[in-house]
Amino acid sequence: MRKLTKIKAVVFDVTGMLVPGRRFSHYFSQEYNLPMLVIEPFFMTDFQCCLVGKKDLKKILPVWLKKWSWKKGVDAFLAYWFLKESKLDKKLLTAVKKLQQRNIGCYIATNQEKYRLSYLKKEMGLQGLFNGIFGSCQLGYKKPDVMFFQKLQKAIGYRAEQILYWDDQDKNTQAALKLGFKAETFKNFGFFRQMIKKYLEIKV
Numbered sequence: 001m002r003k004l005t006k007i008k009a010v011v012f013d014v015t016g017m018l019v020p021g022r023r024f025s026h027y028f029s030q031e032y033n034l035p036m037l038v039i040e041p042f043f044m045t046d047f048q049c050c051l052v053g054k055k056d057l058k059k060i061l062p063v064w065l066k067k068w069s070w071k072k073g074v075d076a077f078l079a080y081w082f083l084k085e086s087k088l089d090k091k092l093l094t095a096v097k098k099l100q101q102r103n104i105g106c107y108i109a110t111n112q113e114k115y116r117l118s119y120l121k122k123e124m125g126l127q128g129l130f131n132g133i134f135g136s137c138q139l140g141y142k143k144p145d146v147m148f149f150q151k152l153q154k155a156i157g158y159r160a161e162q163i164l165y166w167d168d169q170d171k172n173t174q175a176a177l178k179l180g181f182k183a184e185t186f187k188n189f190g191f192f193r194q195m196i197k198k199y200l201e202i203k204v
Contacts, residue, residue: 007182007199008162009105009131011152014120016168017186018092018108019085027084034068050113053137057113082119088126091189095196095204096129102202108133109152109165111142132156143167144175153179164199166192 012018025039042064049055061074070077096106108130112120117135121127132155136142139151153160160180167173168186176183184195196204 005161007164008158009107009156010099011107011109011163011165013167014108014110017166018089019087020089024081024084051111051136051142052140057115078115082116086124093129098204105131107131107156111136113137143172149176149179
């Protein structure tokens with residue numbers, strides 16, 4: 001029987017995994033009585049450029065905030081936005097500690113623009129909990145682009161097959177699998193725990 005490749009790193013997605021719950025646009029729509037059809041064009045156009053570092057979120061937001069009748073300014077909007085997506089899954093964070101205690105590197109790979117990436121690292125304290133945090137705005141590509149995963153693998157420094165990648169979206173895990181990563185689609189903590197035991201023989 002062929003010996004399985006030893007996993008040396010586990011990579012976590014943010015939205016839908018480390019940060020559970022709905023996306024910000026849903027909260028914004030509901031709380032400010034704005035149709036999603038008014039909000040979504042921003043996330044499908046200008047925001048996509050911010051995710052790969054080609055546009056500055058603070059510079060493009062004023063036009064959109066005017067359309068949304070937001071009168072409190074850019075900084076207040078970002079504070080509201082980031083706070084809405086700031087609740088962390090404590091079970092996963094505990095699992096991270098247990099993995100690190102067994103010399104497994106734990107990393108974050110996320111589609112983020114620079115201001116929220118900074119918020120995740122500093123205000124939410126993730127920088128001190130993970131071995132590394134990689135955002136699309138730094139890598140210049142976003143998931144599921146093949147270049148995102150190539151740059152991620154190079155930055156982590158292990159062979160692709162030594163990395164176990166987790167994401168809540170199948171399209172992203174499928175992209176990672178094509179490049180030789182081990183990859184699983186996150187469903188819930190029970191499934192995560194089961195698969196970690198399968199791959200690493202570690203109980204989290």
